[in-house]
Amino acid sequence: MNVLRLEIFNQRKGLIIWSLIMFVSVFLFMAFFPSMSGGNMGEILAAETSSFSKEMLSAFGLDKMPDFSKIDEYFAYVMQYIALAGGIYAALRGASSLIGEETSGTIEYLYAQPVRRSEIFFQKLLASIITFFFYSAAVTASSLLSIICFKMKDTDLSSAVSGVLVVMLGMFFSGLVFLCIGFFMSTVMKSARQVASMANGVVFGTYILGIFAHAFDKKIDGIINMTYLSPLDYAIPADILRDGFQAKYVLLGFGIMIISIGCAYSIYLKKDLKS
């Protein structure tokens, strides 16, 4: 597992920076909860958004107005934006994994060692998943810490903790979908310099598709449920907290992962490794 070890060694700095930033961000977001839960924030928000159209409210996940006096609902609302950042990190990790070695020229060292291309491929994939897992663990730790710090006296802690874990599982799942799409893109991109624009393009592009889907009641001309094209919609925090995971989205997510990895593997075994 030398490739795995090498890959984690090379990614550790990025992992630490992303994890620290998101750890602090989640904690700061959650630090607003006491002030949001007190007073009449829900009523103020409802009054402020009353002039918005139904489509607009739906697009920003405000159609089912969260109860900000409940920490789990406030947490789920915050996490839809944290999940967006998680998607970008996962897509970046996947997309830079293979092409990064070619652009930096390090593939000339790596592939001069007695390793098969399949070993490079799968160990790099595993390293990306492990790295994203540690990132998710940092976000989960920050979430749990902030729930403990900012919960109300009457909050059921065990229920809130299980809510956090379910939401995090959802974020990890949608992140894995982006990671696998990124991994596929890593085999077709010409240079690692395209990674950031590609990762942002995929995540924001599909996110905007999801917004349109909600704004137009998920259907355009009744042809396709546009939320299928938005991995972030496979695990919307408020929805999975309320209704759990939907089988169709889980299956679709795994389907995209398998197809992305299968195509990437097929391309990577045949392609020239340029440096």
Place this chain on the structure above:
Amino acid sequence: MSVISINRLKKYYGKSRGVEQVTFDVEEGEIFGFIGPNGAGKSTTIKLLLSLLKPDEGSASIFGMDVIKDSARIKEDLGYVPGEVRYYPEMRVGQLLDTTLRFHHKNPADYASLQKELCDLFDIDTSKKFDSLSLGNKKKAAIAQALIHSPKLIILDEPTNGLDPLIQKYLFDYLRKINRTGTTILFSSHNLTEVQANCSRAAFIKEGTIIEMEDLTSNAKSDKVVVVTFASPQPDFLLPSSLSQASHLRVTGENEYTFHFGGEPKPLLAYLSELSPKDFAVENASLESRFLAYYEGGHTK
């Protein structure tokens, strides 16, 4: 027995030519030079051997194994120094050497003495990170990582680029030392003196095609360079058919012609006396003179 066997390799990058037709063998225990100008296809050939690139046509084998199918098994016994060393910037040289050994299923502790020998020889600081190293020090670290696992075959792509003369000498001393114990060495170079001094054979590549193989052992050094200067222009000067072993005629100065000759001296001397030149010189052909003959001005064999 051939350690490397290359058969009609062809590689294009889209429409631009990498190599057109490369065929040669490197025998076991040989130090083999691979010579050609920039863009001739030396690095492409080496990358095809490492299976970094896939050939459009042709095949190659190392240790009798196919370079594509058996790439990982071949590399168990192969050390490689790239032309441009670009390793992991955050990695320390010591970590790189240990990582290389682990890739080869070898315990770094068992190779501590060899690591010390190489680092002392090439003056390598193992505590330095790659991104803090100069071009020459990167090259030295790359050489050490190629040698650290005692491979049976070493491929070096322009190994002396960036090295000072003293380290160049140490490198070739070391390569000759391990060559005497059976290690086969293939290296590409622009430095013809080092190829002539160290190699038993060399291949010349031009525009992606091997144009000549040279035997550089002492018994093959009978090839002469003949320089003939006339008092007046000789626009129709050609090598006569009686000098069957004369070749590579080219114009090298005002009324001056140079050609190679590899036969008995008697017919050459008779021909020179017929010509009545203003001046002439006959000297042993150096690799440099052959290189110029192959590549200069289109006057090739």
